[in-house]
Amino acid sequence: MRLKEKLVLGSLVGSVRDGNRLALARLLSQVENNTPEGKECLNALFPYTGKAHLIGITGAPGSGKSTLLNQLAYTFRHPPEGEQARRVAIVAVDPTSPFSGGAILGDRVRMRELAGDPDVFIRSMAARGSLGGLASRTAEVVQVFDAAGFEIIFIETVGAGQNEVDIARLAHTTIVVETPGTGDEIQAIKAGILEIADILVINKADSPLVDNSEFALRSMLDMAPIGTDYYHSMEMRNNPGLNSPKDWQIPILRTVATERQGIDALYQTIQSHAEFLQESQEWIERERVNLQTILDNLIQNSLIDQWRKSISNDVYQTVLESLISRQTSPYQALQILMKGVLP
Amino acid sequence: MNEPKIRVLIAKPGLDGHDRGAKVVARALRDAGMEVIYTGLRQTPEMIADAALQEDVDVVGLSILSGAHMTLIPRVLELIRANQQEHVKVFVGGIIPNEDIPALLQLGVVKVYGPGTVTDEIIRDIRAQLSSSEFSEK
Ligand SMILES: Nc1nc2c(ncn2[C@@H]2O[C@H](COP(=O)(O)OP(=O)(O)O)[C@@H](O)[C@H]2O)c(=O)[nH]1
Ligand SMILES: [Mg+2]
Numbered sequence: 001m002r003l004k005e006k007l008v009l010g011s012l013v014g015s016v017r018d019g020n021r022l023a024l025a026r027l028l029s030q031v032e033n034n035t036p037e038g039k040e041c042l043n044a045l046f047p048y049t050g051k052a053h054l055i056g057i058t059g060a061p062g063s064g065k066s067t068l069l070n071q072l073a074y075t076f077r078h079p080p081e082g083e084q085a086r087r088v089a090i091v092a093v094d095p096t097s098p099f100s101g102g103a104i105l106g107d108r109v110r111m112r113e114l115a116g117d118p119d120v121f122i123r124s125m126a127a128r129g130s131l132g133g134l135a136s137r138t139a140e141v142v143q144v145f146d147a148a149g150f151e152i153i154f155i156e157t158v159g160a161g162q163n164e165v166d167i168a169r170l171a172h173t174t175i176v177v178e179t180p181g182t183g184d185e186i187q188a189i190k191a192g193i194l195e196i197a198d199i200l201v202i203n204k205a206d207s208p209l210v211d212n213s214e215f216a217l218r219s220m221l222d223m224a225p226i227g228t229d230y231y232h233s234m235e236m237r238n239n240p241g242l243n244s245p246k247d248w249q250i251p252i253l254r255t256v257a258t259e260r261q262g263i264d265a266l267y268q269t270i271q272s273h274a275e276f277l278q279e280s281q282e283w284i285e286r287e288r289v290n291l292q293t294i295l296d297n298l299i300q301n302s303l304i305d306q307w308r309k310s311i312s313n314d315v316y317q318t319v320l321e322s323l324i325s326r327q328t329s330p331y332q333a334l335q336i337l338m339k340g341v342l343p
Numbered sequence: 344m345n346e347p348k349i350r351v352l353i354a355k356p357g358l359d360g361h362d363r364g365a366k367v368v369a370r371a372l373r374d375a376g377m378e379v380i381y382t383g384l385r386q387t388p389e390m391i392a393d394a395a396l397q398e399d400v401d402v403v404g405l406s407i408l409s410g411a412h413m414t415l416i417p418r419v420l421e422l423i424r425a426n427q428q429e430h431v432k433v434f435v436g437g438i439i440p441n442e443d444i445p446a447l448l449q450l451g452v453v454k455v456y457g458p459g460t461v462t463d464e465i466i467r468d469i470r471a472q473l474s475s476s477e478f479s480e481k
Contacts, residue, residue: 022427024401033347101348102373108394109383115390122397126348126378 012037013044016148021121024148028123029141042140045147049285052089052146053274056167058133058157058196059177064203065156066092066110067257068177068266073120074113075267076152087119089150091142093135095158096126107156121150133157133164139294142170168196169293172286173273175199175266178217180209194220197250199269205254205262217252233298248276311340318342349377349473351402352374354391355384356415364436364458365406371462388415392422395431402469407437412447432472433435436460 015023030038057065063205073088092107105124114120123141130136134157146155157167168174176197200221202213251269255262275282319336322328328336335342353369355362362384368381380398382390395403403423405416416435423431436446436456444455452470 025396029399097373100374100376102374102376103378104369105378105380106381109381115393124380124398313469
């Protein structure tokens with residue numbers, strides 16, 4: 001681990017709560033690296049979490065997520081008359097190169113307007129081999145921001161695939177960003193990702209194809225109204241907080257992020273969604289889903305670790321070899337390994 | 344515990360018009376397994392220091408072609424120190440006249456790279472700097 005930590009643990013937690021940005025930055029690294037110190041700080045900070053509005057933003061690379069966040073965060077900092085400015089954190093996840101383990105984290109390039117604001121904190125995270133659009137410690141990093149008093153926490157996902165449902169389990173509000181293209185393209189993009197959307201955004205609405213896209217998106221939503229079987233796949237049924245509840249009509253908004261067009265409407269829609277969640281009790285439901293997901297993941301990882309330690313490598317390798325030579329089926333291999341002794 | 348990664352901020356202070364060189368370095372560092380935060384063109388020293396803080400980086404690489412290095416670099420160093428990030432190693436690349444180099448090193452820049460530097464050298468230097476000080480055994 002790094003020796004550069006000059007702040008000792010106890011004071012790290014206190015400093016983070018007091019708004020010390022250096023302490024916050026260092027704690028985020030500890031948490032990201034899953035160090036024992038990081039875990040201890042998370043324990044101490046946990047009682048202070050649960051206050052922030054977590055907003056996920058997902059969509060293909062290049063669709064304009066970072067540019068939108070720049071504008072949205074700016075609006076939360078400089079809201080319309082009569083509304084309070086909120087402290088904003090942004091967690092931007094980018095892919096890790098599977099070849100080198102390195103990463104280029106480029107989301108800050110689009111977030112210039114937020115520079116110099118002491119109530120904005122942007123942190124880039126590499127996915128570090130985790131699939132599903134988030135890094136394995138994104139949820140914990142978000143907890144630190146929450147405990148540090150950031151009221152709005154944006155999470156930008158990698159945006160690579162169909163299986164980015166993790167963000168819907170973490171966030172209260174999930175924004176899915178599409179860009180104009182042919183209807184077919186949209187169909188292909190996301191049979192899976194549309195169902196996690198609370199708000200659909202068609203960014204780059206300066207393109208002439210925008211009408212087509214909106215039409216295609218609307219008909220997809222109409223074809224599968226909330227509450228039908230299409231939306232209530234097995235997983236959705238088991239995780240009631242994952243999809244939009246019945247009486248929230250998923251809005252489709254057009255934006256041109258580079259021109260700040262449509263941003264105020266998006267801001268208002270996010271606020272309305274937060275109100276809706278609060279009034280319908282769905283907020284609490286989503287917090288349940290979030291925390292249960294975190295717990296279940298921890299249990300899973302820790303059981304695997306424990307089991308790995310309990311079984312001799314010889315037994316494991318022998319079973320593996322016999323699987324590879326097709327003398328043992330995967331299910332038989334599992335049975336042997338769960339018993340822990342070779343037959 | 345995850346293995347900590349070397350985190351590097353690559354920034355272009357001043358009004359330079361292109362960032363080809365900076366991008367080449369960013370990619371090379373990524374391919375060497377580092378996490379590179381890339382901030383793009385026209386960064387003020389304040390933006391650079393603030394990003395270095397928020398991202399908790401180990402290294403800041405500044406690329407300057409504009410000739411304004413003798414005003415921009417001291418300011419970046421000063422702000423990084425004011426943020427209590429003295430441990431951050433600052434490297435400079437770009438077009439820097441030889442006679443300016445001693446002054447920059449004196450100010451705390453670890454090394455200055457001219458045009459045509461091979462990226463392997465930068466990678467080696469970063470690793471050497473961090474293993475000798477901030478990064479202990481993994
Ligand atoms: N024409 C147009 N370009 C946009 C718009 N929003 C973003 N872009 C550009 O799209 C590119 C990718 O944007 P970025 O925010 O990095 O996308 P991300 O990968 O989803 O985070 C950048 O060059 C942006 O300037 C938009 O509304 N219209
Ligand atoms: Mg982005």
